[in-house]
Amino acid sequence: MPHADKLVILDRDGVINRDSDDYVKSLDEFLPYPQAIDAITRLSRAGWTVAVATNQSGIARGYYDESTLAAMHDRLRSLVGQAGGELARIVHCPHGPDDGCDCRKPLPGLLTRLRDELGLATLEGSWMVGDSLRDLEAGEAVGCRPALVRTGKGERTLAKHPALAEDGHTRVFVDLAAFVDWLLEGQP
Numbered sequence: 001m002p003h004a005d006k007l008v009i010l011d012r013d014g015v016i017n018r019d020s021d022d023y024v025k026s027l028d029e030f031l032p033y034p035q036a037i038d039a040i041t042r043l044s045r046a047g048w049t050v051a052v053a054t055n056q057s058g059i060a061r062g063y064y065d066e067s068t069l070a071a072m073h074d075r076l077r078s079l080v081g082q083a084g085g086e087l088a089r090i091v092h093c094p095h096g097p098d099d100g101c102d103c104r105k106p107l108p109g110l111l112t113r114l115r116d117e118l119g120l121a122t123l124e125g126s127w128m129v130g131d132s133l134r135d136l137e138a139g140e141a142v143g144c145r146p147a148l149v150r151t152g153k154g155e156r157t158l159a160k161h162p163a164l165a166e167d168g169h170t171r172v173f174v175d176l177a178a179f180v181d182w183l184l185e186g187q188p
């Protein structure tokens with residue numbers, strides 16, 4: 001049974017796989033970082049629940065479709081599975097900025113969906129790991145602890161919002177592997 005204090009919610013592009021300013025539009029462009037696959041595996045094998053919450057406005061923009069996205073996520077699940085790990089859920093927002101949905105980060109709709117689907121009463125104390133401010137804002141809206149990684153848009157995020165590194169609340173890591181190293185070190 002998942003527990004909020006042993007749940008890590010990951011942004012996808014720029015955290016799990018290479019991001020692109022031109023969007024990740026095909027299975028060939030979906031390039032998971034090996035360190036991220038290993039990190040997810042280490043987390044899940046240590047008893048943590050790992051989920052993914054990703055904005056995919058490229059669908060609304062017509063750059064790719066749901067079946068292409070599903071193929072990327074099948075690839076991701078199989079890479080993690082082959083490494084001995086597990087992803088509990090992958091949820092995405094297919095909408096565009098002007099669609100007025102409640103699930104496009106920084107709105108927390110993807111995270112409350114994860115909370116409900118995982119049968120949790122709250123996400124208080126869970127981790128939200130992202131490369132963009134909107135990821136962290138979505139997490140904090142529902143009580144998640146924010147962690148920023150420097151991969152993907154992370155360096156750009158820090159350059160635009162330098163206070164994130166000094167706010168004493170947001171943890172900053174070079175990549176997902178470094179976050180998992182830190183998180184698991186602190187475990188009994």
Ligand SMILES: O=P(O)(O)OC[C@@H](O)[C@H]1O[C@@H](OP(=O)(O)O)[C@@H](O)[C@@H](O)[C@@H]1O
Binds near residue numbers: 011012058
């Ligand atoms: O980082 P996550 O949430 O997993 O996914 C981000 C992607 O959906 C794309 O989000 C877009 O933002 P807009 O949706 O155009 O604002 C751009 O930042 C793209 O570079 C990026 O690939």
Ligand SMILES: [Mg+2]
Binds near residue numbers: 011013015019130152
């Ligand atoms: Mg991202």
Ligand SMILES: [Zn+2]
Binds near residue numbers: 093094095103104
């Ligand atoms: Zn949405």
